[in-house]
Amino acid sequence: MAKENPFVLDPWVGRRRFTREVSVGSVGVGGDNPIRLQSMTNTDTMDSRATVDQIERLVAAGCEIARVTAPSIRDAENLRVIRTMLNERGVEVPLVADIHFTPNAAMIAADCVEKVRVNPGNYADKKKFEVREYTDQEYADELSRVGDRFRPLVLRCKQNGVAMRIGTNHGSLSDRVMNRYGDSPRGMVESALEFLDVCEAESYYDVIFSMKASNAHVAIQAYRLLAARLHARGGELPSYPFHLGVTEAGDAEDGRIKSAIGIGSLLEDGIGDTIRVSLTEDPVREIPVAEKIARRAEQAWLSDTHRASPALGVALAMDPFVHQRRETTRVQMGKLGAGGSEPVRVELELDDPIALAGSTKSLREFLAALESVPGIACESLLLSLSGSEFASSFIEIAETLGELGSDLPLSMRISARSLGANFEFPSECARVVVDVTLEDSAESLARIAGVAAQSGTVLEYCLRVELDELAVLVDRILKTIPEDPQAVLGFSLEGPPAAHGVRLLASLLEDRGAGHKGIVLRHSLVRGADNEADLIEASIAMGGPLCDGFGDILSLRNFSDPASALDLSYRILQGARLRTTRTEYISCPSCGRTLFDLEDTTARIKSVTSHLKGVKIAVMGCIVNGPGEMADADFGYVGSGPGVVTLYAGQQVVARNIPEQDAPDRLLALIADHDS
Numbered sequence: 001m002a003k004e005n006p007f008v009l010d011p012w013v014g015r016r017r018f019t020r021e022v023s024v025g026s027v028g029v030g031g032d033n034p035i036r037l038q039s040m041t042n043t044d045t046m047d048s049r050a051t052v053d054q055i056e057r058l059v060a061a062g063c064e065i066a067r068v069t070a071p072s073i074r075d076a077e078n079l080r081v082i083r084t085m086l087n088e089r090g091v092e093v094p095l096v097a098d099i100h101f102t103p104n105a106a107m108i109a110a111d112c113v114e115k116v117r118v119n120p121g122n123y124a125d126k127k128k129f130e131v132r133e134y135t136d137q138e139y140a141d142e143l144s145r146v147g148d149r150f151r152p153l154v155l156r157c158k159q160n161g162v163a164m165r166i167g168t169n170h171g172s173l174s175d176r177v178m179n180r181y182g183d184s185p186r187g188m189v190e191s192a193l194e195f196l197d198v199c200e201a202e203s204y205y206d207v208i209f210s211m212k213a214s215n216a217h218v219a220i221q222a223y224r225l226l227a228a229r230l231h232a233r234g235g236e237l238p239s240y241p242f243h244l245g246v247t248e249a250g251d252a253e254d255g256r257i258k259s260a261i262g263i264g265s266l267l268e269d270g271i272g273d274t275i276r277v278s279l280t281e282d283p284v285r286e287i288p289v290a291e292k293i294a295r296r297a298e299q300a301w302l303s304d305t306h307r308a309s310p311a312l313g314v315a316l317a318m319d320p321f322v323h324q325r326r327e328t329t330r331v332q333m334g335k336l337g338a339g340g341s342e343p344v345r346v347e348l349e350l351d352d353p354i355a356l357a358g359s360t361k362s363l364r365e366f367l368a369a370l371e372s373v374p375g376i377a378c379e380s381l382l383l384s385l386s387g388s389e390f391a392s393s394f395i396e397i398a399e400t401l402g403e404l405g406s407d408l409p410l411s412m413r414i415s416a417r418s419l420g421a422n423f424e425f426p427s428e429c430a431r432v433v434v435d436v437t438l439e440d441s442a443e444s445l446a447r448i449a450g451v452a453a454q455s456g457t458v459l460e461y462c463l464r465v466e467l468d469e470l471a472v473l474v475d476r477i478l479k480t481i482p483e484d485p486q487a488v489l490g491f492s493l494e495g496p497p498a499a500h501g502v503r504l505l506a507s508l509l510e511d512r513g514a515g516h517k518g519i520v521l522r523h524s525l526v527r528g529a530d531n532e533a534d535l536i537e538a539s540i541a542m543g544g545p546l547c548d549g550f551g552d553i554l555s556l557r558n559f560s561d562p563a564s565a566l567d568l569s570y571r572i573l574q575g576a577r578l579r580t581t582r583t584e585y586i587s588c589p590s591c592g593r594t595l596f597d598l599e600d601t602t603a604r605i606k607s608v609t610s611h612l613k614g615v616k617i618a619v620m621g622c623i624v625n626g627p628g629e630m631a632d633a634d635f636g637y638v639g640s641g642p643g644v645v646t647l648y649a650g651q652q653v654v655a656r657n658i659p660e661q662d663a664p665d666r667l668l669a670l671i672a673d674h675d676s
């Protein structure tokens with residue numbers, strides 16, 4: 001299923017995409033520069049003092065580029081005042097004017113800031129959600145009209161040495177693009193390239209791209225597709241830098257998880273030069289999250305610089321431009337089914353179970369913690385055991401759990417080496433995870449497979465090996481495993497970077513005719529480390545492969561709090577849109593157009609709707625961009641004027657301009673009406 005167009009030059013190693021450097025004032029973006037951190041103010045742009053105060057706080061937190069909305073000519077003109085005040089305070093951060101619908105404001109902004117962001121979906125188009133077929137001539141005429149509107153800005157930016165972001169958003173494609181290419185990653189890319197054509201025709205190259213969506217899959221596919229399309233266009237200069245972001249990600253843990261999955265997965269592949277984490281919170285709180293994501297990626301790039309690609313001669317077993325869950329054989333393990341059409345299962349691994357088993361009280365508390373989070377359940381418990389007493393230890397724990405009334409499927413993890421010559425797997429064991437290294441001989445692996453087949457035990461092989469030796473171990477195991485598809489759930493990895501390792505493992509299995517074997521995604525939390533860093537690390541390590549379509553079980557280890565670990569696993573699955581267990585909130589980060597306190601309002605709406613599993617609710621700050629940006633929400637709560645809100649069911653207005661204090665209850669009633 002390999003594609004001709006590379007979305008990255010090497011899918012097995014995290015090498016940075018080669019781009020030109022675009023100067024945003026004194027800050028270089030792309031090339032060899034670090035990943036630049038940026039954010040956007042959410043103050044009224046006409047309130048110069050509040051805006052300057054917020055920019056100053058952002059810069060103090062580490063923000064390197066600050067964006068300010070310019071919804072009108074007056075706002076654009078006020079950017080000059082803001083720049084002067086920042087200069088007076090000695091704050092030298094480059095400013096970006098955020099433009100939607102107002103080319104006149106863009107022309108003014110290009111005289112007083114370092115970068116202008118345009119949205120190709122609405123720079124010269126009004127969104128009417130019209131469905132119509134454009135003939136080629138009509139389409140060309142429209143493009144010519146849009147080009148005439150956009151060209152003056154390109155020339156002004158070129159003349160002033162001002163950079164530009166062509167920032168496509170999934171929710172705000174023009175009717176013209178939607179009708180021809182659909183509401184899709186392809187539509188997002190075509191929309192941006194139409195604007196690039198105008199820039200290049202005027203020999204203007206100070207361009208940065210973004211392809212944002214609230215759905216991480218869509219954002220990942222659009223950025224990859226754009227990278228591939230720009231690569232295919234060739235040209236003498238290196239390609240253009242990318243600004244990464246997941247828009248309307250929301251707040252708190254979910255906002256961080258969605259952003260980490262979308263932005264972090266792209267950076268793993270070397271895609272991305274500047275990032276903005278959009279949270280429905282004080283924008284200053286975005287910066288530490290962005291910093292963690294960026295520095296993690298830079299470290300990975302550094303360590304991969306000298307790592308040779310594992311040249312194993314296999315084709316990439318995924319389509320990077322379409323999300324499709326990898327097809328695997330369903331395997332029954334006790335009462336738990338995994339693989340096939342089963343949802344991605346959630347497992348917790350206890351790496352020191354003996355200590356827990358020694359105390360019924362501790363086990364009771366452990367089970368109580370697992371049951372403390374409503375609406376989600378631990379579906380499998382993996383006991384990591386060692387030594388010759390593994391079977392008796394496992395049985396002892398299984399019996400204690402049984403006495404406590406638990407029917408939680410129990411699996412066991414043990415290294416191939418510690419199994420010795422004579423062993424049996426306990427019948428209570430749902431599956432055995434065998435840790436395998438290159439030191440394990442084909443004979444010992446054959447013996448393990450034979451014992452498992454005799455006792456009807458399902459096996460998973462956890463491969464502890466470097467990527468360039470992965471093929472040796474996979475081939476050794478595949479020669480020994482039984483024909484019965486039920487006997488082997490599949491494989492997992494311990495050690496290599498998750499995104500590249502899992503991708504290579506799946507590709508090797510496909511190449512060797514074992515593409516139907518399941519894959520378990522394993523991750524160890526750092527335990528005791530900063531929670532936010534743990535959450536980001538887990539979201540990228542597990543969310544990236546999930547977005548690539550890989551993973552039948554998520555297995556999380558090294559947690560200090562079982563309830564939080566379980567909660568995190570399900571939030572990652574929801575962030576990757578693979579399993580819905582709670583209400584989904586799509587809320588914009590707010591900006592100078594926002595007509596109410598978005599953070600407070602989102603909290604109020606959450607408090608009355610958080611029990612509505614699977615419902616997608618959008619909370620958007622303004623009527624100008626909100627309805628378009630909340631593309632796939634079931635219900636929308638959109639600020640439509642000072643103190644008033646308009647409610648939507650899908651894209652339909654159902655209550656216009658209702659007082660803000662009544663709006664959360666009216667929203668709840670609206671959802672109840674639709675449910676009945």
Ligand code: SF4
Pocket residue numbers: 588589590591592593594595620621622623624625626629
């Ligand atoms: S939807 Fe939110 S972030 Fe977007 S323009 Fe409107 S208020 Fe600003």
